[in-house]
Amino acid sequence: KNQVEQSPQSLIILEGKNCTLQCNYTVSPFSNLRWYKQDTGRGPVSLTIMTFSENTKSNGRYTATLDADTKQSSLHITASQLSDSASYICVVSDRGSTLGRLYFGRGTQLTVWP
């Protein structure tokens, strides 16, 4: 069964600190993995997209890693800011059809305190 599991479910950190969010998946065949940031009450916004051949990708203070062998990904946030408070969602795409399917994790709710 194709699944995406994220941990931790929620996380509280102090402003300026770093944190790492985890994503494990069982989706097969694998096409790509995405990290989204979703502010409360708004639609998700893409942070990074990684294909099978990529093992790291950065977007400002966000750095995602991918280990396709162990089917694990992480999202590292450096020098957190209050605006980083949001839900971070890991999404994996398969190649099961022409248009592919997206499998969503339930997200990690990050709260950054001043």
Add this chain to the structure above:
Amino acid sequence: KAGVTQTPRYLIKTRGQQVTLSCSPISGHRSVSWYQQTPGQGLQFLFEYFSETQRNKGNFPGRFSGRQFSNSRSEMNVSTLELGDSALYLCAARTVVGVYEQYFGPGTRLTVT
């Protein structure tokens, strides 16, 4: 460029009624997907439309239906509303070539009373 737009943004309905939500994708992004998001379940895939045809479908009852028009705009309909249908409904648009970027709209917040 303009983003994905969804209307209405907020909606309150009573049980048993039906509702239609609309999504207008970014120009050139011809695939439109619909998702239901609730606090307990996260994002759940409803269906995806491309070229006016449903291409993928999630595990939702037949009360949830959709369609796509020739200009790629899409509508989602929920009939015989239940309390459990209260959720944020998101649509997302993308191209269908290569490793595509998927753009989400702001969502429609549906409350069923």
